[in-house]
Amino acid sequence: MSEKDLRYTVLMEKNEDGGYTVTVPSLPGCISQGSTWEEALTHIEEAISGYIEVARKLGRPIPVVVTVPMHAENAGL
Template identity: 50%
Template sequence: MRTFKVFQEPAEEGGFTVTCPALPGCISEGDTREEALANIKDAIEAYLETLRRHTIPMPVIEVAFIKVEI
């Protein structure tokens, strides 16, 4: 089992958007935080399956969330 960092934020039109920065283009959404997180899990699984099916190597993207004080 792998662990991925995801970023969840409120969507302008309502609900929530979730992205997985380690997997470029892997984005999902949901009406609630819980639904959005469940949907991103499905999106990550589909993304990884597509990589495997097409023998594309897993992207190596190191993600760090850093606080910046202004």
């Protein structure tokens, strides 16, 4: 499977002091942040690419999907 075919759910949390923290439940330890929504998404895309690159070099499997239930109170709806 090509890296371009992989899609991951990311969880974005607005920080109290501004900015956003983003995690990828399917990729343990894959976390990033940014001062804007767009910047945080750009940074997590880079983090995902790096995670996959290292996993491949180490011969480890690439996680594909972990389902994360969404609760309306956490989604800002």
